[in-house]
Amino acid sequence: MDTQGLYLTTRERKILQQSLHADLRSEWRRRIEIMLLADTGKTQTQICKAVGCSQETARYWIMMLQIGQAHKWNDSSIGRPKVVSDEYVNRLKVLVCQSPRDYGYSNGRWTAQWLRTQLAQEFDIQVSNYHITRLLKSMGLSMRKLSSSTLNHF
Incomplete structure (x- = not known):
């Protein structure tokens, strides 16, 4: 049986890991990877090197993980909001x-x-x-x- 990480339950981790197998946008994949690495105890610097993201991105998704919002990895829009419909x-x-x-x-x-x-x-x-x-x-x-x-x- 899988051991629980620092923030995610076994079920939450399994859901995120399964999501990685889907055909995802690279930004969404990066969000999941950040949270999974943070859950194992990796530091922000280690995560940035492993995933190739900015400190700001890592910090944001680590915080989302810590406050129990890991399930929102695909809720936030990516890029500049579209102004015109x-x-x-x-x-x-x-x-x-x-x-x-x-x-x-x-x-x-x-x-x-x-x-x-x-x-x-x-x-x-x-x-x-x-x-x-x-x-x-x-x-x-x-x-x-x-x-x-x-x-x-x-």
């Missing part, structure tokens, strides 16, 4: 196919500033002009291409 992007697609004059703008061509302003009014989400440009680029468009002939093919 799919609905936002879809609305951007619709807007670029319409005239800015329909929305009270003076010019017949959209600018990143006007798209950003219109979407901010509709979604109460503030993004930069650069982000609008990046979203358009991900759709295969650019501010230069926003002409009626391009949009008819969109």
Whole structure:
């Protein structure tokens, strides 16, 4: 029978070990490995060397282990939170196919500033002009291409 670690019960450890066998994102795998190593008494420095993580990451997941929250290894999001939703992007697609004059703008061509302003009014989400440009680029468009002939093919 498996002996109990410093923080995890035998059952908790078994669940984490089984989770390692699944097809996991590398960040989630690292979280589990950190907690399993900490449970065996490894120091933060030893864990960082073994897993290849930062001191901050190791410290956070060791603390989660210590407060009994090891089961939350896949609850926390990874990376920067997504600001815009799919609905936002879809609305951007619709807007670029319409005239800015329909929305009270003076010019017949959209600018990143006007798209950003219109979407901010509709979604109460503030993004930069650069982000609008990046979203358009991900759709295969650019501010230069926003002409009626391009949009008819969109």
